[in-house]
Amino acid sequence: MKERKKLIFALVLIFSINIFIITLAQMTKKADAQVYSWGSSGSTVREIQTRLKNWGYYNGSVDGIYGNQTFNAVKYFQWKNGLAVDGICGPNTLRALGLPSEGSSASTYTNSVNLLAQLINGEARGEPYIGQVAVGAVVLNRMEHPSFPNTLAGVIYQPGAFTCLDDGEFYRPVESSAYKAARDALNGWDPSGGAIYYFNPGTATNAWIWSRPLLVEIGKHRFCA
Secondary structure (H helix, E strand, C coil), rough: CCHHHHHHHHHHHHHHHHHHHHHHHHHHHHHCCCCECCCCCHHHHHHHHHHHHHCCCCCCCCCCCCHHHHHHHCCCCCHHHCCCCCCEEEEHHHHHCCCCCCCHHHHHHHHHHHHHHHHHHHHHCCHHHHHHHHHHHHHHHHHHHCCCCHHHHHCCCCCCCCHHHHHHHHCCCCCHHHHHHHHHHHHCCCCCCCEEEEEEECCCCCCCHCCCCCEEECCEEEEEE
């Protein structure tokens, strides 16, 4: 009888330990996923609201509470930027907002490369490689300029800043050269000479952009101060 009780106790103990391990793994996985949705709160939600508000997607208070207005603003942002429209800030939406989805510097750098490559691909696909790097450099130069947002996603998603977000080119499959160009730009190469604007003289009709001081011409683009 004693041996039977010992066996039952051992089985119960093993079962309890397994349940604990499974629960802990699920909690860890959920934490790593960093999903923000209705009812979430905190500094990250406040940053989400701030970016959405700065870019014209959100009109509510920046209070760090993920409520109905934040939910609808996230859905609007997702719809406008080719993401799954569910109102939830998971890894893909966080990445599009320029927020790290895992918190590590390596992850942040990877997200920056991916987002910048997507922009380069949409704006400069088919251009000489040096011209692709120059387009990436313009984005980074804008981050340092007081007239533009100071984050990568803020510059890229600024309304009306880049035509590829309006004509759908931003969402096309990204070529390998765009990834390489993004890394070169992020590592400090600036063939644009410090430009904060560029345009195609074959299609541009805006008098203001033509008035910008020319720094260099690469491929079909004029890079300007």
